[in-house]
Amino acid sequence: MKMWKKNLIVCWFGMFVSSIGMSQIAPVLPLYIKHLGISNTALIEQFSGIAFGATFIISAVFSPVWGHAADKFGRKPMLLRASLGMAVVIGSMGFAQNVYELIGLRLLQGVITGYSTACTTLIATQTDNEHAGWALGTLSTANIAGSLLGPMIGGFIEETFGLQNVFFMTGALLLIAFITTSLFVEESFTRQDKKAHSVKEIWNVVPEKSLTVTILVTFFVLTVALYSVEPIITVYVTQLSRNTSHVALLAGMAFSASGLANIIAAPRLGKLSDKIGAQKVILVALVMAGLIFIPQAFVKNPWQLMALRFLLGLASAGLIPSVNILVKRITPDSLTGRVFGFNMSAGYLGIFGGSVLGGQVASHLGIRYVFFITSVLLLINAVWVYFRVYKKLNLNE
Structure with missing residues (x-):
């Protein structure tokens, strides 16, 4: 099997799991905030909005940072960093003692994301132009499928195993993604741009x-x-x-x-x-x-x-x-x-x-x-x- 095809399979699984990790919290977030001691309905809604939205805002800020790191150090190290980091952070949410710790971990989750960026970059640079559309189209379904199934998976785990296990099980899946990435993703990385650039210099x-x-x-x-x-x-x-x-x-x-x-x-x-x-x-x-x-x-x-x-x-x-x-x-x-x-x-x-x-x-x-x-x-x-x-x-x- 060609290297880019094998990497596509591993990246698809990792992106699917990381997308679940980003989206599975939506249906259980208000319930978990209530579990953490917030009883006022208006406050639950307010904290839910902050905790949910904060991750995406912080991710928007840090995505270019990790994209730069992927160009500098290689895409596989960024895949390993993101999958292991998200496994630890999302798993730790199950141990949160109050809503402020939960929001802090959600902010940290936004900081360490970057799996999707590194995967897309890896497949885009490894795949020949003849197959790039099919490969990137297939890869995009991982995020869609994860976002689609994440809320349902989160709701099912909460009903069946309890609130905290939503975070523990998602962390375990991300740990599996880390292990499969470590074992099976191949990258022959040669840094083409030796000089570090600011955003302005990159744009130029x-x-x-x-x-x-x-x-x-x-x-x-x-x-x-x-x-x-x-x-x-x-x-x-x-x-x-x-x-x-x-x-x-x-x-x-x-x-x-x-x-x-x-x-x-x-x-x-x-x-x-x-x-x-x-x-x-x-x-x-x-x-x-x-x-x-x-x-x-x-x-x-x-x-x-x-x-x-x-x-x-x-x-x-x-x-x-x-x-x-x-x-x-x-x-x-x-x-x-x-x-x-x-x-x-x-x-x-x-x-x-x-x-x-x-x-x-x-x-x-x-x-x-x-x-x-x-x-x-x-x-x-x-x-x-x-x-x-x-x-x-x-x-x-």
Whole structure:
């Protein structure tokens, strides 16, 4: 088996587990905060928001740092650092004595993340251009699958084994990821850039600044779009459903529908990007995703919502692989880790921004406006991508 294929398998498992570690806390966080002695409902909500959002904000700050370290010391050391660090930190959350210790550990979790950045950089730099789209598309499904299954896994462990075991079991899985990475990931790393650079100096040597900015903004917008519905989907399903006894199940199915479609379509659209060009796939995917958001505002029952969410997943599956392919295409290998680090920062900020946007728009304007505003964001981004990426790269081909 070729080295990049073996590394892809190991990285997929590690990214899947680390994504579970980032997302599994969502359903159990309010319960755990209550378990730690906070009884006031308003305070539980406040601390839950801080503890959940803080990890993504800190991750956005530190992703470029670890991307730089990956370019300097190699990608495998960053994989080992992140997987072992997250195993220890998430496992330690089970021993937290109060909510402040929990928030502190969540902040530390944000500091030590970087597994996804190192994995993406490793696969992008090892894979030949002919297979890059398929490989990066397959790799992207690990984050999607982990984010999709994480809340369900966390909820199942909490109900079956107790709150603290959510953290212990996730820590154990990350420890397995550390061991498999240590044993099976191969990297022949030669540092191409011997000089340390500041962010300004790095930016000065990025060859395609305009394209890079467009790609970073696109990744931010698409993560905002994908996560804008997350805070309000349960409320929306409640409004649509006549049988309120199964709201949680129906909401989970509606949320999972897009993730399932994404997992099915991402490797295939990544492979298509290899054949026709990532700039074509990303443009069509942005337009289709933007249009599919509109009818979600007019559905009459949860099943219609699920069907449209599934179609959205098929469309959006072409976005993340195409972003990663374009980053690989326009960035020298010596800077790949740093640029992927900036890209992951944009994604983490998009997750946080999307969750905030969805909640605020729903509370002030109504739930249906979340879909309209998200659609407008994606379609505006599609126009920008057409002029800044599609036309330029097509002329160069």
